[in-house]
Amino acid sequence: MPKPDEKPRPSAPGADSAAGSGGPVPPEPAGPDQGATGRYLVLLCQDKAAEAVKTLSEMAGVEIVGAAAGSADAALRGKLPAECAIVFERIGVALVRCSGDKQQLLHMAAVGGNESILAVEPERRVYAIAGKRDVGIPAPVAPGDASLATYLAGYRDAVNDLVERALARDGKAGAAGQAAATDETSSTWGIQATRSAVSSYTGKGIRLAVLDTGLDLEHPDFAGRGIVSRSFVEGQAVQDGNGHGTHCAGIAGGPAAPGRPPRYGVAGEAELYIGKVLGDEGGGADGGVLDGINWAVENQCQIVSMSLGSALQDGQGYSRIFEEVARRALAAGTVIIAAAGNDSRRPEFIAPVSHPANCPSILAVAAVDQDLQIAPFSSGGLVEDGGQVDVAAPGVAVTSSWPAPQMYNTISGTSMATPFVSGIAALHAQADPAARGRVLLNLILQNTRRLALPSRDVGAGLIQAP
Incomplete structure (x- = not known):
């Protein structure tokens, strides 16, 4: 039974919560760039904020910089002192750059009973779940780099072929499966499966933050929306040079009547707050994500959508x-x-939910296909103390917006499932003005379609619009 301050984890009737019985197949080893950044996150006691900042300054010997100064213009970050601490005041966290001996002092303060510094953790790199793992997403290619473009096209086609083969098992694809496919003339299969197409709500008046690779601000489908945006990536503007952010923002808040059918967006009148926390290459770090969350909370956004994260190492728990x-x-x-992650290779191997979606108070989203079967790449809830999947949403062959000149794209991943849940959360928030924070979180979980799948894989079931 969940503690009072934790979100409930409903299970589908008859769901099997045990891990898969197939032989373990280790995940692909993380590259050297997927570990710690060398910087540190420090959790500050909000009731003793002034004391915490003073202690941080004295123990780390660094200059304190407010988040407003550190992120009002991401280019300023390159001008910050080599040893400093950027304090995100609203959420009570500091991103610290300091020498090794000072790092030891910080850890001693956190474990030694200092009441103003509550925790210290290495900052991790995060990815667009995980950029290369999102099925069908090619990395940005420099103009004229034909050899790289050819390689990426082959990589994309190979991965897509693997997905098609996985979906074809048990005879669910092929000619018969395609004949029974949902008619997407007017709206995508995901919009239909989540009942967003028949909802009378639009997200109007609800602030929805999408923290990702930015947005194509000149995309005609978002014209006249009055979008609020900020980049938290040094040297890069909000303009999306990757595509991942534009695709996710489109699912969450694309218009009901886009320039080219079908409809792909859930909450077409939500107030979009676009935070670029991942660079155009699809990567970033915890500090940028926390900066974006701090900004979203400051701006009173009711929902924050994060299709990003990093895979866990064996035995690694959630970030305190x-x-x-x-x-x-x-x-x-x-x-x-947040996205549960794309690290599984079902049925042989099921990976645990990624960071930071594995935190108990963050809603973790898995992906299902058009047959409402778990996507072969979708991570599973294998850890009881945090790490559960909470809800599922469409995440295979999802059409949405894409930067010009392509304008639209169809791709797959838990990255795509996440903004479905975020957009529908905006609909629920509009439908019930009293539903905010934990009340809204519980409302989302209570309004799902039960699936005949393990709660390990889909949590409470398929997200449904009000």
Whole structure:
């Protein structure tokens, strides 16, 4: 039974919560760039904020910089002192750059009973779940780099072929499966499966933050929306040079009548807050994500959508700092929703839910296909203390917006499932003005379609619009 300050984890009737019985197949080893950045996250006691900042300055011997100064213009980050601490005041976290001996002092403060510094963790790199793992997403290619373009096209085609083969098992694809496919003339299969197409709500008046690779700000489908945006990536503007962010923002908040059918967006009148926390190459770090969350909470966004994260190492639990940030966000009326991860290779191997979606107070989203079967890449809830899947959403062959000149694209991943849940959260928030924070989170989980799949894989079931 969940603790009072934790979100409930409903299970589908008859669901089997045990891990898969197939032989373990280790995940692909993480590259050297997937580990720690060398910087540190420090959780500050919000009731003793002034004391915490003073202690941080004295123990780390660094200059304190407010988040407003550090992120009002991401280019300023390159001008910050080599040793400094950027304090995200609203969520009570600092990103610290300091020498090794000072790092030891910080750890001693956190474990030694210092009441103003609650935790210290290495900052991790995060990816667009995980950029290369999102099925069908090619990395940005420099103009004229034909050899790289050819390689990426082959990689994309190979991965797509693997997905098609996985979906074809048990005879669910092929000619018969295609004949029974959903008619997407007017709206995508995901919009239909989640009942977004028949909802009378549009997300009007609800602030929805999408923290990703940015947005194609000149995309005609978003014209006249009055979008609020900010880049948290040094040297890069909000303009999306990757595509991942534009695709996710389109699913969450694309218009009901796009320039070219079918309809692909859930909450077409939500107030979009676009935070670029991942670079055009699809990568970023915890500090940028926390900066974006801090900004979203400051702007009273009711929902934060994050199709990003990093795979866990064996035995690695959830981040205490991200968990506390999520709790503080809920207390402020903000629900954080994140992608469960694309690291499984079902049925042989099921990977655990990624960071930071594995935090108990962050809503973790799995992906299902058009037959409402778990996507072969979707991570599973294998850890009881955090790490559960909470809800599922469409995540295979999902059409949405894409930067010009392509304008639209069809791709797959838990990255795509996440903004479905975020957009529908906006509909629920509009439908019930009293539903904010943890109340909204529970409302989302209570309004699902039960699936005949393990709760390990789909949590409460398929997300449904009000």
